[in-house]
Amino acid sequence: MLSCMHEHDGPLTRLRRSHEQAVLELLRRHGPLSRADLSTRSGLSRTTLHDIVAGLVGSGSVVVGTPHVEVRKRGRPVEKLSLNPAAGEAVGIDFARRAVHVAAVNFAHEVIGSASESHPADLNWPERIDLAHRLLATLAAGPAADDRRDGAVHLDALSAIGVGVVGPLTDPGSEKAHAQAIDGLPDLLRKRFGVPVLLDNNTRLAALAEAVWGAAADSSDVLYLRLSHGVGGGLVVGGALHRGRNGLSGEFGHITVDPAGRPCDCGGTGCLETRASLDAVLYRYRESGGRAGDLAGFLSAAADGERPALDVLERVGSDVGGVLAAVCQAVGPGVVVIGGELAAAGPALLEPVERALRQQLMPLARHHVDVRRATLGEAGSALGGIALVLHESPLLSHYPQPVTEENA
Amino acid sequence: MLSCMHEHDGPLTRLRRSHEQAVLELLRRHGPLSRADLSTRSGLSRTTLHDIVAGLVGSGSVVVGTPHVEVRKRGRPVEKLSLNPAAGEAVGIDFARRAVHVAAVNFAHEVIGSASESHPADLNWPERIDLAHRLLATLAAGPAADDRRDGAVHLDALSAIGVGVVGPLTDPGSEKAHAQAIDGLPDLLRKRFGVPVLLDNNTRLAALAEAVWGAAADSSDVLYLRLSHGVGGGLVVGGALHRGRNGLSGEFGHITVDPAGRPCDCGGTGCLETRASLDAVLYRYRESGGRAGDLAGFLSAAADGERPALDVLERVGSDVGGVLAAVCQAVGPGVVVIGGELAAAGPALLEPVERALRQQLMPLARHHVDVRRATLGEAGSALGGIALVLHESPLLSHYPQPVTEENA
Numbered sequence: 001m002l003s004c005m006h007e008h009d010g011p012l013t014r015l016r017r018s019h020e021q022a023v024l025e026l027l028r029r030h031g032p033l034s035r036a037d038l039s040t041r042s043g044l045s046r047t048t049l050h051d052i053v054a055g056l057v058g059s060g061s062v063v064v065g066t067p068h069v070e071v072r073k074r075g076r077p078v079e080k081l082s083l084n085p086a087a088g089e090a091v092g093i094d095f096a097r098r099a100v101h102v103a104a105v106n107f108a109h110e111v112i113g114s115a116s117e118s119h120p121a122d123l124n125w126p127e128r129i130d131l132a133h134r135l136l137a138t139l140a141a142g143p144a145a146d147d148r149r150d151g152a153v154h155l156d157a158l159s160a161i162g163v164g165v166v167g168p169l170t171d172p173g174s175e176k177a178h179a180q181a182i183d184g185l186p187d188l189l190r191k192r193f194g195v196p197v198l199l200d201n202n203t204r205l206a207a208l209a210e211a212v213w214g215a216a217a218d219s220s221d222v223l224y225l226r227l228s229h230g231v232g233g234g235l236v237v238g239g240a241l242h243r244g245r246n247g248l249s250g251e252f253g254h255i256t257v258d259p260a261g262r263p264c265d266c267g268g269t270g271c272l273e274t275r276a277s278l279d280a281v282l283y284r285y286r287e288s289g290g291r292a293g294d295l296a297g298f299l300s301a302a303a304d305g306e307r308p309a310l311d312v313l314e315r316v317g318s319d320v321g322g323v324l325a326a327v328c329q330a331v332g333p334g335v336v337v338i339g340g341e342l343a344a345a346g347p348a349l350l351e352p353v354e355r356a357l358r359q360q361l362m363p364l365a366r367h368h369v370d371v372r373r374a375t376l377g378e379a380g381s382a383l384g385g386i387a388l389v390l391h392e393s394p395l396l397s398h399y400p401q402p403v404t405e406e407n408a
Numbered sequence: 409m410l411s412c413m414h415e416h417d418g419p420l421t422r423l424r425r426s427h428e429q430a431v432l433e434l435l436r437r438h439g440p441l442s443r444a445d446l447s448t449r450s451g452l453s454r455t456t457l458h459d460i461v462a463g464l465v466g467s468g469s470v471v472v473g474t475p476h477v478e479v480r481k482r483g484r485p486v487e488k489l490s491l492n493p494a495a496g497e498a499v500g501i502d503f504a505r506r507a508v509h510v511a512a513v514n515f516a517h518e519v520i521g522s523a524s525e526s527h528p529a530d531l532n533w534p535e536r537i538d539l540a541h542r543l544l545a546t547l548a549a550g551p552a553a554d555d556r557r558d559g560a561v562h563l564d565a566l567s568a569i570g571v572g573v574v575g576p577l578t579d580p581g582s583e584k585a586h587a588q589a590i591d592g593l594p595d596l597l598r599k600r601f602g603v604p605v606l607l608d609n610n611t612r613l614a615a616l617a618e619a620v621w622g623a624a625a626d627s628s629d630v631l632y633l634r635l636s637h638g639v640g641g642g643l644v645v646g647g648a649l650h651r652g653r654n655g656l657s658g659e660f661g662h663i664t665v666d667p668a669g670r671p672c673d674c675g676g677t678g679c680l681e682t683r684a685s686l687d688a689v690l691y692r693y694r695e696s697g698g699r700a701g702d703l704a705g706f707l708s709a710a711a712d713g714e715r716p717a718l719d720v721l722e723r724v725g726s727d728v729g730g731v732l733a734a735v736c737q738a739v740g741p742g743v744v745v746i747g748g749e750l751a752a753a754g755p756a757l758l759e760p761v762e763r764a765l766r767q768q769l770m771p772l773a774r775h776h777v778d779v780r781r782a783t784l785g786e787a788g789s790a791l792g793g794i795a796l797v798l799h800e801s802p803l804l805s806h807y808p809q810p811v812t813e814e815n816a
Binding site: 015018019022039042043044045046047048051219221235237242243244245246247248249250251252254255256259264266267268271322323325326327329330331332333334359360361362363364365368369 | 423426427430447450451452453454455456459627629643645650651652653654655656657658659660662663664667672674675676679730731733734735737738739740741742767768769770771772773776777
């Protein structure tokens with residue numbers, strides 16, 4: 001059912017899509033309408049309207065019924081058209097390194113549930129997809145389903161799946177093994193779920209989710225940074241996910257902090273990731289005489305005010321703030337959101353980040369950006385997959401946009 | 409005549425605009441058409457079409473004529489509608505620090521001329537506007553006008569003016585003096601030219617112009633850096649100028665290169681501008697034992713292969729490349745364009761820039777960006793003003809988009 005919008009479609013294709021969107025919007029706003037009503041309200045001719053409606057019925061987006069029979073002069077009941085209540089459901093899946101996360105929304109675009117399960121890092125793709133399918137089935141059967149108007153999550157009525165995966169998604173033909181593995185993934189998913197699949201980097205999807213449902217739901221220009229085993233992020237520009245040419249954007253973790261620094265897994269030198277990944281932070285912490293051996297211990301030590309832990313967070317925050325300042329000068333986001341496991345350190349991390357950020361921003365810009373902690377947790381990327389579907393599907397692209405100053 | 413598109417307009421306003429665009433696109437593509445033809449080709453009902461056409465005629469975008477009289481059964485001649493050939497003209501003005509640049513396009517969106525004149529830095533706004541008006545009048549009377557199909561540039565038929573000004577444009581109410589001065593500028597321009605005015609930072613406009621007509625006309629994701637008395641730039645994202653929240657984007661010159669460096673005019677410390685502005689470059693050059701006293705002498709020394717000049721360009725290029733790498737990691741543009749007076753140094757500057765850029769990009773991204781020298785020169789920002797009008801006006805937004813991989 002899903003056919004994504006493309007900026008460079010011809011004007012007449014765009015015109016047809018705008019007609020489809022207008023019809024869907026009228027049905028969304030007014031409920032069931034007759035073809036005559038739709039024609040009047042949309043300004044489309046009968047012929048055009050019939051053509052557009054036929055396409056929407058054919059795709060399953062619109063259903064024909066006579067819920068409130070009216071009798072016209074000649075005695076024939078008036079057919080009413082309405083949105084297919086089963087058609088708007090969307091699912092997000094996040095294939096993280098060692099876990100699968102899923103989430104689903106109903107037709108009202110309410111999140112009806114999410115689920116997660118860990119797995120070994122070497123689990124193969126068919127087994128990961130099986131796991132995702134099983135997790136989604138638990139949502140369909142789960143207690144949350146009882147509250148829904150139409151009774152159950154119809155996985156067989158999904159319009160599309162938004163999927164997050166680890167690592168940058170570059171051109172097909174890249175020599176990176178994970179990119180090759182991912183080449184076959186959309187096909188596997190399409191075969192299993194029978195619907196179109198939209199794929200993006202899972203950290204970028206977390207950025208989109210924070211801008212739609214999370215810490216930056218009031219802003220349409222958002223910089224999201226995730227501090228985890230890797231350091232990455234994403235940009236939301238004007239309410240839409242920014243991908244960049246060849247998908248290589250939001251790679252904040254590979255911005256150079258120290259050209260003479262340590263080698264990074266990306267092949268570069270002195271990247272932010274070599275200073276701010278979980279491993280790098282724990283390494284710095286142990287070098288500073290910290291006692292705790294793992295992240296939980298480190299976070300607990302920081303919460304207790306242990307000096308080596310706080311010092312390390314201060315230094316990490318300073319590095320992170322400097323990189324964020326450079327990106328903010330270039331992009332000018334309204335909100336910076338910090339997520340990932342390290343964000344659990346709270347103000348002990350965020351305050352140094354904000355201090356370094358503001359200090360390195362030009363004075364004119366210093367008070368035009370907020371720094372906030374991410375709110376969506378581990379379900380963020382799966383929710384971002386849903387947001388991707390909602391934003392890119394012509395059926396669903398009227399999903400409420402993040403509030404901006406203009407429409408607040 | 410101009411009414412800008414707003415992302416957050418309601419769906420029915422958007423629908424009306426898409427109808428207007430469809431009608432204008434059909435007239436642009438097919439030439440004069442009757443209302444009946446327009447109705448058939450657009451799919452709009454007669455009622456809607458008449459309403460849309462009435463609005464377009466009222467705004468002056470469309471004219472009614474009977475260029476090829478056809479006689480219908482009842483003997484009444486068929487009115488043909490066509491685009492108003494005088495209505496589509498747009499003008500760009502760049503109010504630089506010490507000069508005014510203007511440029512104009514005809515209805516076919518061909519640049520018919522540009523003109524410039526220097527002035528003292530303290531010239532007041534009414535006098536600058538007079539100067540712009542006089543320069544535009546020379547275009548209207550100039551030899552270029554003879555080549556045009558309709559004979560003369562009708563300044564009184566302008567649809568809009570795109571204007572570039574120096575400095576960041578932040579919220580009204582900012583305490584910066586130049587922002588206050590600019591508050592009254594749109595009114596002064598509107599009074600003088602009698603048409604809507606679109607205002608933006610002139611360096612950002614140069615970025616847009618390079619992406620539409622210049623060095624990056626084949627790319628829709630462009631990073632433009634200007635190395636001049638100040639250091640600034642702009643981002644074109646998906647073929648559109650990226651402004652950022654509160655207009656504070658593209659400020660590459662105020663990205664920190666050395667937190668312990670020299671104070672910058674922006675109030676910050678160690679910004680790229682303190683190392684790569686013309687003054688900073690000439691200062692470094694003289695400190696290195698360079699003999700030439702001004703930019704022309706410096707550029708000439710570099711062209712002659714003088715060691716101190718080349719060393720300075722190497723160091724500036726390294727600083728610039730490092731900042732560009734950080735922004736490219738975040739934004740992922742396909743093309744980086746370097747403009748401003750220092751770009752005249754050519755490969756002696758651009759090669760070190762590119763070397764540092766690639767060295768600090770993550771290996772996966774190294775070959776996904778081109779570095780090019782700007783091609784539009786001092787008229788760039790005025791041309792960008794035109795591009796702004798062409799992109800933001802519903803009348804003109806079908807101006808050919810930059811070619812991308814999808815539509816190449």
